[in-house]
Amino acid sequence: MLWETFKLAFQAIQRNPMRSFLTVLGVVIGVAAVIAMVTIGNGSTAQVTADVETFGANRLILSPGQGRMGPGSDASSVKPFTLSDVDKIVDQLSSIEIAVPTSTSQLVAVYGNENYQTSVTGTDSGYLSVADWDLSSGRSFTDSDETGKAVCILGETVVEELFGNANPLGEDIRLENISCEVIGILKAKGASTFGTDQDDLVLIPFKTYTRRIAGSADVSMISLSMRDGVSTDRAVNDVTMLMREIRRIDPGDEDDFTVNTMEQLSSMLTGISDVLTGLLSAVAAVSLLVGGIGIMNIMLVSVTERTREIGIRMAVGAQASQVLLQFLVEAIVLSVLGGAIGIALGMGFAAVGANVLNIPFIPDLGIIALAFAFSAAVGIVFGYFPARAAARLDPIEALRH
């Protein structure tokens, strides 16, 4: 009997393919939106994780002040680090493998007639290991460079802006008042998860930076690399304890520095993408609701159009519950078909979107099952009222229709 009911539902839907399609369009769009959003969201989360790894998964960033990285941190009112802090961290903490000082300014780099504003970072050769970055050509800083020589390593973007296709190795560029020789070129990393261009930078030896550009020996940030196998918590704890000691912070007082981990960064970023996914899913839910109302509307029309059929079925012995089931199943089959089309469309969009955004395409079976269940639920909820209207018809009235 149930099989007959399903067959009947398919026949009724086939009878009016165009109308059936338009009826479920709302559900199709809603489900497609949810599937596409979630799939792209998963892809971008995976991409964030991968990006963080390119940034250096073992990396900690120690910055002065309580402000987090980013807007709102006021660098002038906080006590900066010194080079001796860097040495102490490496000497005293077994959990930290490498510690490098970094200080950065936005400067205009000039070569011939080209000039380009970029960020100039004073650091040392350990920076490349901490940031997990290789050179595409040339060499890193030598001990002799680090005594304060005017040499620099360029990011790919700076190379393109200043040199175009020419080979910059051995050429001199001008940064502020100093002229420095290009000794190395970094491999391109591409845009970071924040959307900033990671290749838009110039590295110079830290001492060169402090003496000839900044004019002070302050270290504005310290980049640390944890030893393999050391937990992030332990490393953060070690660094915090040591820095409190060095900076003479009384027990009970707050830290006047911050240790940022890549884990925090990635959870913040995935948090953003979760919020976005949530918001868009809410929009999709509204679309499903509207789609459900569309189904209800057409099912009501259908009940009216098929009043005589209902009367005939009742005359030959259909009970109210069987008529109800017939229309309910029809609504459910409709919306589940819509859901299936929506899933296919959503996956298609997600695949195209993932390709365009250059993120991995990660289908989520759980959300597909959920979308399926949800579209069936839409059919049940919005099909019930029209089905009940059909079941309540009086057979004599219905036959006279």
Add this chain to the structure above:
Amino acid sequence: MSNDAQPPLIELRDIIRIYGMGEAEVRALDGVDLQIEAGDFVAIMGPSGSGKSTALNVLGCLDRPTSGNYRFHGTEVANLNRDQRALLRRHYLGFVFQGYNLLPRMTALQNVELPLIYKGIGHGERVERALVALKKVGLADRANHDPSELSGGQQQRVAIARALAGDPQVVLADEPTGNLDTKLSVEIMELLHNLNRNDGLTIVMVTHERDMAEYARRLIWMVDGKVESDRLTAKGAA
């Protein structure tokens, strides 16, 4: 063998059916007493508004009397609820309507199968029984035609096959020839007459055509919701 031991197939006693209330009250049936034995062929006639259609609806358990007793096989059915009446129709009654009332976009065979679906009969047996019913009305060769591809007479035959398919104890026909010309009407009436005579099918038919009523064995004349006369026709008397 005595018939006294067995109750009549259908027994109506003082059936009253009132539509509307107060000033607008209409007594469509106003105390109908009627007995129909199994194997009978009864025609109900009367002027319009005499209550003949209402009587047929009550007999077919599509409608419920306001008061009175309706015994079917000796069982009181006047107070059955909707679902119980649906079951009674499903298992014991068949219907033929003036406007055929076939489902469009379904083949003749599928239309005839309809009551068997609700009886819960499986596909194989259902097709078999539906074909037997179509054969009885002479349309086995049209089984796979849509109603729109059939003439009015053929459509009514399909409708009769549908009424027969479930092996009902009574077929209730509401003006079965009302939409047909004389020649086709005669064909349909001969079919019903043969089904009654050869298969012992009990038929109750409402008609307003005297010629058609003459195919029955018994003629009931209704006026103002009451049975005014109840007599055998020429065929019944023969």
